[in-house]
Amino acid sequence: MSFLSIDIQDKTYPNACVAIQQLKFTATQGEFIAIVGPSGAGKSTLLNVIAGLDTQFSGSVRFGGSELAKSDVTLGFLFQECRLMPWLTVRQNLQLVVKHTHATPHTKTIDEWLQCVGLQGCGELFPAQLSGGMQRRVALLRAFIVAPDVLLMDEPFQSLDAPTAAQLRSLLHELWQNSAPTVLFVTHNLREAISVASKILFLSARPSKVILEYPLTRLAPIDIESDEVSTEHKKILETYPNLLAGLHLD
Amino acid sequence: MWQAIKRWYAPLDGNGMRLLPVILVVILWQISGNFSDNKILPQPSAILNLLQKETFEGDLLFHLGMTLRRVAISFLAAMVLGTLIGIAMGIYDAVDKALDTFLVIGLNIPALVIIIICYIWFGLTEFAAILAVTINKVPMVAVSLREGARALDKRLFQVAQVYKLSKFDILTKIVLPQLLPYIFGAVRNGLAIIWKIVLVVELLGCSNGVGFQIGGFFHFFDIAGVLAYTFAFMLVVFAIEVLALRPVEKYLLRWRT
Numbered sequence: 208m209s210f211l212s213i214d215i216q217d218k219t220y221p222n223a224c225v226a227i228q229q230l231k232f233t234a235t236q237g238e239f240i241a242i243v244g245p246s247g248a249g250k251s252t253l254l255n256v257i258a259g260l261d262t263q264f265s266g267s268v269r270f271g272g273s274e275l276a277k278s279d280v281t282l283g284f285l286f287q288e289c290r291l292m293p294w295l296t297v298r299q300n301l302q303l304v305v306k307h308t309h310a311t312p313h314t315k316t317i318d319e320w321l322q323c324v325g326l327q328g329c330g331e332l333f334p335a336q337l338s339g340g341m342q343r344r345v346a347l348l349r350a351f352i353v354a355p356d357v358l359l360m361d362e363p364f365q366s367l368d369a370p371t372a373a374q375l376r377s378l379l380h381e382l383w384q385n386s387a388p389t390v391l392f393v394t395h396n397l398r399e400a401i402s403v404a405s406k407i408l409f410l411s412a413r414p415s416k417v418i419l420e421y422p423l424t425r426l427a428p429i430d431i432e433s434d435e436v437s438t439e440h441k442k443i444l445e446t447y448p449n450l451l452a453g454l455h456l457d
Numbered sequence: 458m459w460q461a462i463k464r465w466y467a468p469l470d471g472n473g474m475r476l477l478p479v480i481l482v483v484i485l486w487q488i489s490g491n492f493s494d495n496k497i498l499p500q501p502s503a504i505l506n507l508l509q510k511e512t513f514e515g516d517l518l519f520h521l522g523m524t525l526r527r528v529a530i531s532f533l534a535a536m537v538l539g540t541l542i543g544i545a546m547g548i549y550d551a552v553d554k555a556l557d558t559f560l561v562i563g564l565n566i567p568a569l570v571i572i573i574i575c576y577i578w579f580g581l582t583e584f585a586a587i588l589a590v591t592i593n594k595v596p597m598v599a600v601s602l603r604e605g606a607r608a609l610d611k612r613l614f615q616v617a618q619v620y621k622l623s624k625f626d627i628l629t630k631i632v633l634p635q636l637l638p639y640i641f642g643a644v645r646n647g648l649a650i651i652w653k654i655v656l657v658v659e660l661l662g663c664s665n666g667v668g669f670q671i672g673g674f675f676h677f678f679d680i681a682g683v684l685a686y687t688f689a690f691m692l693v694v695f696a697i698e699v700l701a702l703r704p705v706e707k708y709l710l711r712w713r714t
Contacts, residue, residue, distance in 0.1 A: 282620075295634075
């Protein structure tokens with residue numbers, strides 16, 4: 208059963224730049240989908256449309272089969288930047304979003320959550336006092352603490368060094384397996400997509416649409432540098448040589 | 458010589474660096490008084506004596522209180538009005554366009570013109586006095602807050618939308634913290650300007666207050682009196698800055714490490 212179905216006929220910016228056209232896909236509940244496409248392909252725009260941040264488009268975004276009221280769906284969104292409130296402590300940043308979720312399976316307190324992502328004792332610090340990787344953890348935690356039905360991620364680990372990014376990917380997987388939200392993970396890094404996702408959607412260059420859905424069989428996260436990822440990476444590129452250029456496939 | 462000054466000055470802490478030049482000036486002033494006409498420039502010791510006398514035997518505290526009351530009321534009124542207008546102008550382009558001309562006029566019209574018009578229209582009343590000061594200050598607050606509202610980070614509002622924050626939380630946890638530096642700027646500027654304007658207003662149309670008293674001293678060429686009141690005034694200004702503004706600002710902006 209498809210939990211999320213996206214059908215965007217047309218998303219054109221006021222400056223006449225057509226970002227998305229005829230983009231369709233569905234996702235089942237708890238699926239981890241990576242969305243890969245060339246830069247400037249409208250990947251961020253797609254997430255903004257799904258999140259309801261951008262309503263100037265024609266088409267539909269449906270949750271749970273029917274067009275559920277947006278207010279009934281709990282979203283988590285990890286932006287390219289952390290977007291924590293710099294004037295609130297880590298704890299206050301988390302409390303801010305927890306208050307407004309009506310789905311409140313708060314079996315865990317904020318301290319337990321912090322412990323769970325390796326940030327014990329950081330609750331009273333301000334974001335500026337944390338390292339980049341730790342700020343990401345807080346942002347990741349903020350996205351999970353609301354118990355989201357759908358988690359949108361926009362190249363969240365892009366600016367991090369490789370070991371930190373790897374740590375966060377495995378943390379993400381751990382959190383995902385515990386609560387199983389539907390994840391849409393945007394990246395332009397195919398290796399990263401292979402290492403985290405259960406399905407990869409390839410987008411064309413602008414105006415973007417889905418040119419290939421590529422299922423992966425594995426569920427556990429794997430190291431981005433591992434042979435498994437390299438093999439898969441090679442296989443995809445050999446089968447579809449023009450894929451990453453974002454060209455339309457025949 | 459320069460090296461010697463540096464050797465003395467450099468080891469001081471922040472407060473020492475602030476105080477030392479002031480003390481030096483006062484000492485020089487006191488010494489120079491011995492060689493000049495004390496009617497034109499009374500010595501600091503004479504001013505302090507007068508200040509003490511005016512405080513405990515005269516009406517200095519009463520007049521200072523009246524002035525502070527006017528400052529407080531018009532300051533609050535100007536901050537609230539200016540903040541609301543500034544935010545509206547920063548957020549809504551139509552409001553900005555509609556009010557921009559008036560803002561430019563308000564910023565540039567001489568304070569004296571506003572004061573005289575207010576007194577003519579509303580008589581020599583307390584209301585007219587406070588209104589005149591408020592009108593003078595509102596445009597400056599509005600300009601500062603308009604900048605602040607324009608600089609609001611739209612990306613944080615997206616966070617608020619995704620996580621469905623309440624209007625109240627958006628205002629108190631996202632908007633106000635971003636405006637605080639601009640509000641503090643307006644407060645500082647605001648106080649500085651309002652002191653000055655209130656005294657003129659009092660000189661022209663009030664029967665009490667520091668401005669009224671200084672007007673009286675002016676008639677008798679009593680420079681010591683003028684300076685004694687000025688000094689009392691300065692003490693209040695510094696007390697507000699050191700005891701209120703700085704600690705509050707430091708606390709509220711402590712997240713900027």
